[in-house]
Amino acid sequence: MLWGTALLTGLVGLYVIVTQCPATCQLSQEDTETLMELHNSYRGQVVPSATYMRKVKWDEKLKILAEGYAVKCMWEPNPDLELLNMGENLFVSNEPLDLNMTMEKWFLEHLDYDYNNNSCQEDRMCGHYTQMVWADSHSVGCAAHRCDTIEGLSFEKVNFLVCNYYPKDKFKDEKPYEEGEWCSKCPDNVPQCDQNLCGKNSAPINHTTPPPPSSLHLIHSTLSLLCQTSSSPT
Numbered sequence: 001m002l003w004g005t006a007l008l009t010g011l012v013g014l015y016v017i018v019t020q021c022p023a024t025c026q027l028s029q030e031d032t033e034t035l036m037e038l039h040n041s042y043r044g045q046v047v048p049s050a051t052y053m054r055k056v057k058w059d060e061k062l063k064i065l066a067e068g069y070a071v072k073c074m075w076e077p078n079p080d081l082e083l084l085n086m087g088e089n090l091f092v093s094n095e096p097l098d099l100n101m102t103m104e105k106w107f108l109e110h111l112d113y114d115y116n117n118n119s120c121q122e123d124r125m126c127g128h129y130t131q132m133v134w135a136d137s138h139s140v141g142c143a144a145h146r147c148d149t150i151e152g153l154s155f156e157k158v159n160f161l162v163c164n165y166y167p168k169d170k171f172k173d174e175k176p177y178e179e180g181e182w183c184s185k186c187p188d189n190v191p192q193c194d195q196n197l198c199g200k201n202s203a204p205i206n207h208t209t210p211p212p213p214s215s216l217h218l219i220h221s222t223l224s225l226l227c228q229t230s231s232s233p234t
Ligand SMILES: *[C@@H]1O[C@H](CO)[C@@H](O)[C@H](O)[C@H]1NC(C)=O
Pocket: 033, 034, 037, 038, 041, 100
C-alpha cells in the first residue's frame, strides 16, 4: 500500500497548496487579458508620442518562465534571462495583487524619467517603465505566486508578480522608443496602427492566393445556371 500512501500524501500536498493559495496565487484568463490591455494601453499613451511602438501579445513560454521564477520567491533579477535577451519586471505586495494598481505604479515611473536625456532621477526607479514601453518588446508573459517569505526582503506572506518580456529593453544604451508622430514608422511586418500601436493586419490579404476550387466551381455553376435560365424561353 506504499503507492496508496504516496498517492494520498500527494493529494494532501496538493490540497494544502490549493487551499493555501488565494485567488491571487495564479493569474486567471481574465488577469491575462487585463495585463495585455493595460500594457498596450500604457504603451499607446507615452509622452512624447512614438513613431513605432509594437502592440504586445501574451506569450505562454514567457509565462512558464515567469512561473518557474515566481515560485523561487527571490527579490532579485532572474539571472537566466540575460542570455535569452528577455526582460523582467517584478512586483511584491503583502496585499492581494491589484494588477491595475501594479501596472499604474510601473507606468508612473515616467514621472521620474526624462526622455530628452534618457535618464532617471537620482535614487528613483524607471526601469519598470522603460521595459513596459520598450518599442521592440512584443511579447509578455507574467505569473504570480504567494510567498511565505521572500529572499532579499523582510516581508512575509507576500504576493509576488513576475512579468517577462521579449526582447529585453536596453535602457542604459538607448531610448525606449523614437519620438514622433504615432505609427509613422510601423514596419512592414506590423503595418496596422491600432490605438497608437503597430500591429499585424487582423485579416492579411494574400494577393497570391487564388479562390479555392470549391468557390470557383460554385461561380461556374451559378454562371451556367444563369445562362441556362436566360436562355430557357426557347
Ligand atoms: C483594470 O483594467 C482592465 C483593463 O484595462 C479594465 O477592463 C478593468 O475595468 C480595470 N479594473 C479596475 C478595477 O479598474
